[in-house]
Each structure stands twice: as C-alpha cells, then as structure tokens.
Amino acid sequence: MTTGVGPLVRFDRVVKRYGDHVVLDELDFTVRRGEHVTLIGPSGSGKTTILRLLMTLEKVSDGVIWVDGSPLSHVRAANGSLKPAGEKQLRESRKKIGMVFQQFNLFPNMKVLQNITEAPVSVLGMDRDEAESRARELLDLVGLAGKTDAHPSQLSGGQQQRVAIARALAMRPEILLLDEVTSALDPELVAGVLDLLSDIARSTDITMLCVTHEMNFARDVSEKVLMFDAGRVVESGTPEKIFSDPEHERTREFLAAVL
C-alpha cells in the first residue's frame, strides 16, 4: 500500500458524460488525507456526480480517479494500461469509502440496530456481538441510544439521517461522502445533524467530501471549498478566502444568490 505521501484522492482529467451532455469536463482536483472539503456550486454543476463516481455508483466516461495511490475503478492490464475494473475490484475499492445520502436510504426492512450491523457482519466479517456493541456506541454518539429496536419508518427525518451517519461510520471508512445530507430535512432538524457532523469532523481523522447548500457548515467545518460550475472547478481555497474575497465572477454570483 502506498500510504501517506501523495493526496488521498486525486481526480485526473475525469470526464462524465450522459449521452451528449457533459457533466464533468476533464476535472482535476485533489484531497489530502484528513482534509474536510466542501463542494459548492449551482445545481446541475456536477457536485453530486463527483461523490457518486467516488462511491462507484457510476462509471467515469474518461480519466482516472486515484484513491490512496491506486486507481479507484480501473485495474492495470498486462501491458500496463488501465481498464475498467470488475465487481471484485470495485468491492475492494469501496472498502475505504462510505456515503450518507440526501434521502437517508435506511433499509426499511431492518430495525435500526440491524441497519448498522448488517454490513460490518456480512462484509467485514465482524463477530455479531462485537458489531452490535459497536453499533450501540455509534448510536450513542449520534444521540439515539434508545432507538436500537425502532423501525426506520418510526423515526423522524433527522433521526433517520443520524442512523444513516452511524451506519456509514460503522464501516470505518477513510473517506466519508456527504451528499446534501440536510436537504431533505425539516428546517428545525438541520442544525442538530450539522452539529453532529462538525463533532465527527473535529474528533476523528476521517477525510470528508461534502456537497451542501449550508454555507455556514462549509465555513465552520471545512478547510477547503471548491466552487463548481458547468463541470469544472471555477475556484478553490479556504472558506475565508472563498466567502469573503472570491476571485471569480461566477462565485460571487452564486454566493450572492445563496447567502
């Protein structure tokens, strides 16, 4: 394993097309280990696509994504060139990455505890008792210690999203992808979830990539903000820089519209 030196995530001229529509246009960017990066930009600018490519929910049309020095969704052929990976290699790649979705996507056929233990037991081969005690710790962390036996349908949106966060953390990912995790929540529940994520960002060394419309969250949690427009990074920098002294016209327009 090539740990340490280079960036943890590197997009190398990544292109994503749907038919004729180009969503990501030869995108280059890197994320360092432990960094918390927020992706902002108008809707349709390709932010969510970046997370979905990283989670291997979709395939790149061109270019290579590198994670920890290895290609994420490619394998080296005998002649040294890269070719698309099969399911087996993809499952290896996914081990490092976890994702929290806008719509929570808890499994309604499993109670809260099993939502969290299912993957550690069946994927990581963790002992069931160990998985359960760890799930309880995580539920405690997200403030839902009493809800182990609840069905997802009995929880509020905010509670469901907390369980989803615990579920993702249970897989001990190196990289956590957060896809508009508060967009589907009632306004009064947003702050609680954001506070929880800030706590996690501060107290762990997980690398976070976050797509959000919550500019306060971007400002408080992330060290780097990437401004997207039309499939490209228009501007990147510290939150202070982007929010108080944006260089690019598109960034100024966007911030004026959302702040």
Add this chain to the structure above:
Amino acid sequence: MSDFFSTLLDELPQVRAGLWVTLQATVLGSLLALALSFALGLMAGSRLLLVRGLSRTVVEFFRGTSLYIQLFWLYYAMPPLTGYELTPLLCGVLAFGLNYGAYGSEVVRGAVNSVPRGQYEAALALNLAPARRLRKVILPQAWVQMIPSFTNLLIQLLKCTPLLWLISAADLMTVVQQVRDRTGETLTAYLTLLAAYFVLAYALTLLMNLLERNAKRRLGLETGPGSLFRTRGAAAAGGVR
C-alpha cells in the same frame, strides 16, 4: 334433505379425495409458479442480454399459448412425442406452475423495479455483495409489493384447477359431477360446486392477507384487523388476470 346433499354425504370419502386433489394441484402448482416467478423475474433484470432474452421468451411463450392447450399438450401430446407419461395431477401442477410462473415473473420484475434506487445504492455504498444486496435489501421490500398480485394469481390458479376434470384427475369438480349424474339435480350440484370454490378462494385470500400483514409489520407498517377480511381488488389498472 335433498337427494343431492344426502348422496354427497354418502360419498364423503370420495368428495374429500377430490378436494384433496384440487388442493394439491393448487398448492403444488403455486409453489412451482412461485419458484419460476422469482427465477424468470430476476433473470429479466440481468445485465446479460442472453439471460434477459431467455426469460422474455419463456414468459411470452407460456403467456401466449393458452393454459388449456398447455395442459392438453402435456397430457395428450407429450407421451407420443417423448415417450414420457405424467400422471394427470402432475400434468396439472406443471401446466399451472408454468403458466402462472410466467405471469408471476412480471410481478416479481415489477416489484423489484419499484424498490427505490436509493436502496440499491445504499447497499452498494455499504459494500454488500451482489447476492446479499438482493436477498437482504431488495427482495424483502419487493416482497410486500408482490403479495397482493400473487394473491390474485393464486386465486386465478385455483379457478383453473377444474380443468383437471378434463384430463381425468378426479378433482373436486369430477366428484361433484358424479353425484350430480346420479341424482340429476343439476342446478343444486353446480351451485354447490361454485360455493365450494368461493369458500376456498376466500380462505386462500385470508391466508394471503395474513402473510401481507406479517410482511408489512416487518417494515414497521401496522395494518388494522379490517385489512384481513378485505377481498381482492381486481387487478383493475393492468387488466391482466
């Protein structure tokens, strides 16, 4: 008591045997249909064109040729063609299973497709293996959607079992008609027969409603006791029986 009912009582062992044949054909036929529904329905969602095509062909074949002809083909045409002869009951089970398996596969396919895409993606993001995604996440949710349609198909299958009479399988219809022949009470005989099938259909519906309630409960959805006695809505929108 009328002649018909007293004769029916006298012949109780025969009637019971006939009922048993009908029930066997219904239950075994449904089990075969259920297995085929899942096999063909899941094949229809395969990434491989060949697998999808095979499923499509089998489904269209058994839906397109009439059940009646399939049954007769198995009973009359297969023995001279292949040298294999099946018992009448087995012919029935096979024909019912194949025919309703073809219809059921559409139910499975539709239900699997109706599970929100986010569920599949969440299972993928948790790195569950493909078979596990299907077994632990997709199918348990799709199952709840399938039950009402499966109930309809089950009743349709039950309603086809009198065809067994035509291939001399001594089912309920055969036995009751024998009593009718002996007593000459045509109207009473056929009304009794209809009532018997109605009771069977209602009992099966009740069982399936129980199953549905159980499946819903596992998704954390509670249903009132009234839902148990609800009869089947005809598959109105699709018009497929």
Add this chain to the structure above:
Amino acid sequence: MNGFDWNAAGDALPLLLEGFRVTLLATVLGTLVAAVLGLAVAVAGRAPSRLVTLPVRAVTEFVRSTPLLVQLVGAAAVFSSVEPLTVGVVVLGVHYAAYTSEVYRAGIDGVPRGQWEAARALSLPARRTWQAVILPQAVRNVLPALGNYAVSMFKETPFLAVITVQEMVFEARRYGAEHFAYTEAFTLAGLVFLVASYPTSLLMRKLEKRLGH
C-alpha cells in the same frame, strides 16, 4: 415414440383455422357483452341505495371468485336447450364483466370530484351527468385494461370446447382423436394462439404507454 408428423400437421391446419373463426367470434361477442355489462355493473355500483350496491357487489365478487369452467359447464347443463355458442358467449361475457366493472369503477373514481360538482352546479340531470360528463372521461382511461381482458378471454375460449362449441381446440381434439395425432393438433393450436395473442399483447402495451399508464 412417433415424433412429429408434418403431414398430419398440414392436414389439421385447415380444420383448426376453420375452428379459429369460431374462437374469434366468441372472443369478440364475449368482449362486447363484458364491456357493456361491466359498465352497467359499475354504474349500478354507484347507485345511492345500498339495496342496489350491496347485492351488485356480492354477485360480482362471487362470479369473480369462482371458476369459469364450472360456470360454463353448469350453465350449459341448466340451459341445455340453448345453443352452446350462445351460452358460451354469455357466460364468458358475464364472467369478464365482473372484472371489467372494476376497471370502469377505477376509471369513474379517476374522474376528478370537481367534475361531479360542476355538473351539479349546472343542475344537469343524473343521466346527462353520466352521459356527457363522467363516462366520456372515464372510458378513455380504461381502454388498455379492457384490451388486456379481451386478450385474456381469447386465451380462455378453449374452455368453450368443453360445452361442445366447435372452436379451434374442439377441432384439435377431434382431429387428434380421429387420427391419433394429438401432438400435431395441439402443438399447432398452441402456435396459432401464440401468433395471434403475442402481437395483440404488444399492441396493448404500446397503447398503455401512450395513454401514460
């Protein structure tokens, strides 16, 4: 084992096609009965009095839950003096009306409440409300489902052979028995069904898509 006799198949085909005309006739007439009777049942199910709606619902439920074959054989035995094709068409029509009435019911339920209220606001009489406002809107949505039931009925017309209607399967059985050529006769009959019903099903699916179901 005698294999498949192509000569016998060639012999049987004209007879089968002769019977197929009766099959088609029964399907068309049966569908007409089901379409008209189903509509009547659906409208009756909307009657203001429970004295009408409850019996209507009970009878439809009973007809729908009991086997077509028993209904056919029973009716043919009870009305033994009536011509079998007539009995067959009526029983097919009644059986399927129990299904089509549900289709109409859903179609009628699908007409927005505001349409009823608007008709009332204009003081349209009940007859006019149904004729000019509700049914034209309800019927358009039910056509694909009715078509699907017509295809289902088509595939169940072989049941008529049991009450001696000389449709295709009746001819197939007769030919099979006379020449001991069941294999050829039933294989051909099955193929004729497949050739006729598959394109129709495709057409219905297209129609459904077009009407946005």
